[in-house]
Amino acid sequence: MKKNKQNISLLKVENIKLKFGSRMILSDVNFSVEPGTITVITGKSGCGKTTLLGIISGLLKPNDGKVYFKGKNILRWGDIRRSFYRSKNIGFIFQFFNLLNDYSAFENILLPTMFNPFARNASKKAKELIEYLNLKAISSNHPETLSGGERQRIAIARAVINNPDIILADEPTGNLDDESAEDINNLFIKLAKENNKAFVIVTHDHRIVENSDFHYHLSDTALVLQTKTKNRSKKPAAKKPSSIAKIKPAGKTSQNKSDSTSRKNTKKAAKKTSAKKTK
Numbered sequence: 001m002k003k004n005k006q007n008i009s010l011l012k013v014e015n016i017k018l019k020f021g022s023r024m025i026l027s028d029v030n031f032s033v034e035p036g037t038i039t040v041i042t043g044k045s046g047c048g049k050t051t052l053l054g055i056i057s058g059l060l061k062p063n064d065g066k067v068y069f070k071g072k073n074i075l076r077w078g079d080i081r082r083s084f085y086r087s088k089n090i091g092f093i094f095q096f097f098n099l100l101n102d103y104s105a106f107e108n109i110l111l112p113t114m115f116n117p118f119a120r121n122a123s124k125k126a127k128e129l130i131e132y133l134n135l136k137a138i139s140s141n142h143p144e145t146l147s148g149g150e151r152q153r154i155a156i157a158r159a160v161i162n163n164p165d166i167i168l169a170d171e172p173t174g175n176l177d178d179e180s181a182e183d184i185n186n187l188f189i190k191l192a193k194e195n196n197k198a199f200v201i202v203t204h205d206h207r208i209v210e211n212s213d214f215h216y217h218l219s220d221t222a223l224v225l226q227t228k229t230k231n232r233s234k235k236p237a238a239k240k241p242s243s244i245a246k247i248k249p250a251g252k253t254s255q256n257k258s259d260s261t262s263r264k265n266t267k268k269a270a271k272k273t274s275a276k277k278t279k
């Protein structure tokens with residue numbers, strides 16, 4: 001986890017408050033995100049997780065608070081500047097993939113470059129990405145002919161084609177079988193660790209939570225950092241996400257035991273993947 005030279009976080013969310021009508025959805029939301037890390041947000045249905053992703057991406061304006069991207073408060077910008085910010089710096093991954101069936105996988109991957117005035121050599125980049133993410137065999141298929149896992153792999157390529165710093169994923173494995181979910185989780189790890197991407201993932205998937213660097217829980221309008229307590233006796237609980245140390249997973253139940261096995265497998269698989277970088 002690296003901060004830049006001025007010690008400015010990639011993304012810093014401060015004192016966010018948001019109401020829909022008279023209902024308070026978010027009232028105490030503070031966190032920051034650094035390159036190369038995976039941050040997970042859990043919370044029960046309807047608590048405001050998707051709303052929070054909308055605020056980070058500049059789609060939704062909160063009633064109060066600040067969202068700093070590389071030290072600049074995006075909430076002070078007008079709609080056009082915020083939409084440039086979104087095109088250039090944010091990639092999105094959704095539960096139901098949101099691919100266009102009339103276009104091939106390759107064309108779907110290219111779509112965000114059409115709305116990005118900064119995009120250059122898009123086709124070449126898409127081909128490199130297809131190689132890097134092992135999607136060659138399915139790149140000319142249309143989404144409706146692909147499995148859920150394959151569709152989500154295409155959606156991941158689409159999310160990173162503009163080379164954004166931040167990738168927001170909303171329940172990305174919520175519609176996938178176990179094996180595909182594992183595969184998708186490995187791609188997240190690969191992109192975070194090999195390409196320094198910052199992920200903010202809303203999920204209930206224990207694999208993604210286990211492999212995250214930071215786990216926050218949203219409850220009663222407040223976002224609270226969860227301490228992964230597996231090695232609690234060895235290490236004090238981290239109070240702030242400013243520590244570089246990976247916070248360990250929670251106490252060893254039989255569930256957690258199998259989780260840690262799956263995590264080892266996940267890490268092995270991530271190591272095996274190509275070291276070639278996307279540019």
Ligand SMILES: Nc1ncnc2c1ncn2[C@@H]1O[C@H](COP(=O)(O)OP(=O)(O)O)[C@@H](O)[C@H]1O
Nearest residue numbers: 020021025043044045046047048049050051052
């Ligand atoms: N545009 C909106 N106007 C009014 N209420 C909304 C709007 N968007 C979401 N909500 C409500 O805000 C709450 C939080 O929504 P959401 O962020 O989608 O929850 P989650 O993603 O945690 O399930 C829900 O009760 C939802 O119905």
Ligand SMILES: [Mg+2]
Nearest residue numbers: 049050051170
């Ligand atoms: Mg949601």
